[in-house]
Amino acid sequence: MINAEIAGIIIMLIGLYGLMTKKDLIKQVLAINVISTGLVLFFVGMGYVEGGEVPIMPQQTVVDPLPATLMLTTLVVDVAITSLALAIILRMRRDER
Template sequence: MIDAQNVGIVIILVGMYGLMVKKELIKQLIAVNIISVGLVLFFMGLGYVEGGGFPIHPVDTAVDPLPAALMITTLVVDVAITSLGLAMVIRIKKEDASSEVADA
């Protein structure tokens, strides 16, 4: 059955696969980001209610707002750690380049 939770878990597994086969550091960081996208989709699927409306002043049924609130926090953590990781990748490349020059 195709619903958001199952697709989310498949995307998480794609991210794990990327981490297992890609050697480049930047691709590993992207793979972790793919895991995070899958996770967001999974949580969005959790809160979804068939035919549900906005959770503000609900008329009859509304979607569950909690997963969306959690995911906003997670996205913030995600952006912060990704930028930190990218900075580290740049620094590792620079250090490697300078050590190669020193060797030659």
């Protein structure tokens, strides 16, 4: 059986493959986003406990909330950097023209 962590790692590798082979700058930024998606999946899968509940009220078994919280921060970084990268690409095209 494939679990969420393995799936996350595979998605990250797909993103890295994209960075190694695609020449188009927009595609490279998308490849970075694919890596970050894989990373989020890896972390969320890491915190998962079989049969665990939402960690809001004290219950029998809950999933580990920390990895999901960490990923919120990473997602914020990701959004900021994606917009910055796209802005730089636009300016770069204007320069080269």
